[in-house]
Structures are given as C-alpha cells and as structure tokens.
Amino acid sequence: MSTPTATATPVVHVDDVHAGYLPGVNILNGCSLIAHQGELIGIIGPNGAGKSTLLKAIFGQVNIRSGVVTLEGDDITGLPANKLVARGVGFIPQTNNVFPSLTIEENLQMGLYQNPSVYKERLEFVTSIFGELGKRLKQRAGSLSGGERQMVAMSRALMMDPKVLLLDEPSAGLSPVRQDEAFIRVSEINKAGVTCIMVEQNARRCLQICDRGYVLDQGRDAYTGTGRELLNDSKVTELYLGSLGA
Numbered sequence: 001m002s003t004p005t006a007t008a009t010p011v012v013h014v015d016d017v018h019a020g021y022l023p024g025v026n027i028l029n030g031c032s033l034i035a036h037q038g039e040l041i042g043i044i045g046p047n048g049a050g051k052s053t054l055l056k057a058i059f060g061q062v063n064i065r066s067g068v069v070t071l072e073g074d075d076i077t078g079l080p081a082n083k084l085v086a087r088g089v090g091f092i093p094q095t096n097n098v099f100p101s102l103t104i105e106e107n108l109q110m111g112l113y114q115n116p117s118v119y120k121e122r123l124e125f126v127t128s129i130f131g132e133l134g135k136r137l138k139q140r141a142g143s144l145s146g147g148e149r150q151m152v153a154m155s156r157a158l159m160m161d162p163k164v165l166l167l168d169e170p171s172a173g174l175s176p177v178r179q180d181e182a183f184i185r186v187s188e189i190n191k192a193g194v195t196c197i198m199v200e201q202n203a204r205r206c207l208q209i210c211d212r213g214y215v216l217d218q219g220r221d222a223y224t225g226t227g228r229e230l231l232n233d234s235k236v237t238e239l240y241l242g243s244l245g246a
C-alpha cells in the first residue's frame, strides 16, 4: 500500500493502447492503466472484456498497434518476455503456470534462470510468504492441487525479485478456502513491497483488497477509482457486480 504523489513516475503506465491478435481486429481499443510503486491494482470486467489481453499486452504477448507501455518511464512496448523478465516484470498466466514434471524446487530455479546466484536469498524471501512450499521442495508440481500450484506459480515469479507482478485470475478454479488463500497471499506479496496488477473474475473480493481498480469493458477502461469507490459506485455495482451479491 502506498500514497503515490502525482509527480512520481509510475512503475507501469499503459497509455492508450490498441492491440489485437488477428490483423484488423483490435481487442484493446484505447486502454490505459497506471500502477504506482507499491500499489495493488485490480482489473475487473465481464468475460471477453480484454482483461487477459491487457496483461498480455504489458507482457509483450499480443500485437500493440498503437499506444505505449512504460516501466518506470522506459518504453517496454512489445519487448519479448525474456527481456521483460530481466527488467523486472513477472507474469503469472491463468493456466499452465507451473512445470508439472519438475519439483517445486526446480520450478523455483526455473524462475531464476537469468540470475541463479541469488537463489538462496530469494528462496528465503519466497518461503517467508509461502512457508509450506519450503518444506516440500522435492515434491513434483504435478502432484499438487490447483491451489498449491497457484502458490508455486506465484513463488516462481517472485524468485526474480520483480518490480511488478501481473496475475491473471489467481483465484480461478480454486475451492473457496483456496480462493481466500490466493487473495491473502497476493495481499502479502504486495505488502512486502511488490507492485501488483491482478485480473479477477471475483470482482467484489478483488476490489476489497486492491488500492485502485479498473473496470474493463469492450477493450476500454470504463471506470476507475479506489477499490472502495468502485464497490460503492451504483453504476459499477449494477453493471458489473450485481449478480455477485453483497
């Protein structure tokens, strides 16, 4: 959590991005987002709104036709994933985010392939948040539950000491208890100083823990505000939170 000043350079700035997968078809239609140092940013919105595409646009996985993405003021628009990881962008996709045939330890080492010398130090940080993983390093990731895999995926991304962590629906497909855990862990990661940008279908829960949120609709940021403002906004509630109940 932080109180950013208006003049501080954002960690991530997505500025008026148009992007898409197929020629002539834009999925993001002028989408903008700012994440300041230490913030936890939530992105919510209906299915197909372009939430995952926005994270992929930051992480160089989709063609950006116009607009700019900056990291601490540097243009990173369309850089390949390995360069982005080296610059401190961590991305946890929604699915297939661990190597199932590898052990937990090997998964964590994979997260650090660009800088293996700091393994011990980073492992200490990661197990300070994910203590139980530290006791099970030799277990194969493929034998873990969905919730446990999500923890391994977060841990792996944290090994590189990212400036910003992009999380695509960390609670999706998990049991209610594991969903709670996923939200708690994201909060802990953020409280440890990592700027986080999280996409969530569990909109209400997401807005409750984020500093600021963006409501995406049809590839545009339709509403933005603090988590509390969005939760209390009658339009947002009616259009995007209604059926999820209080």
Ligand SMILES: Nc1ncnc2c1ncn2[C@@H]1O[C@H](COP(=O)(O)OP(=O)(O)O)[C@@H](O)[C@H]1O
Pocket: 021, 022, 027, 045, 046, 047, 048, 049, 050, 051, 052, 053, 054
């Ligand atoms: N790899 C892809 N190729 C072509 N179209 C895609 C691809 N991935 C997503 N889309 C399309 O982009 C739109 C937005 O998808 P997505 O960003 O996944 O939405 P959300 O995460 O908000 O549910 C959808 O219409 C989807 O069909």
Ligand SMILES: [Mg+2]
Pocket: 051, 052, 053
């Ligand atoms: Mg998605």
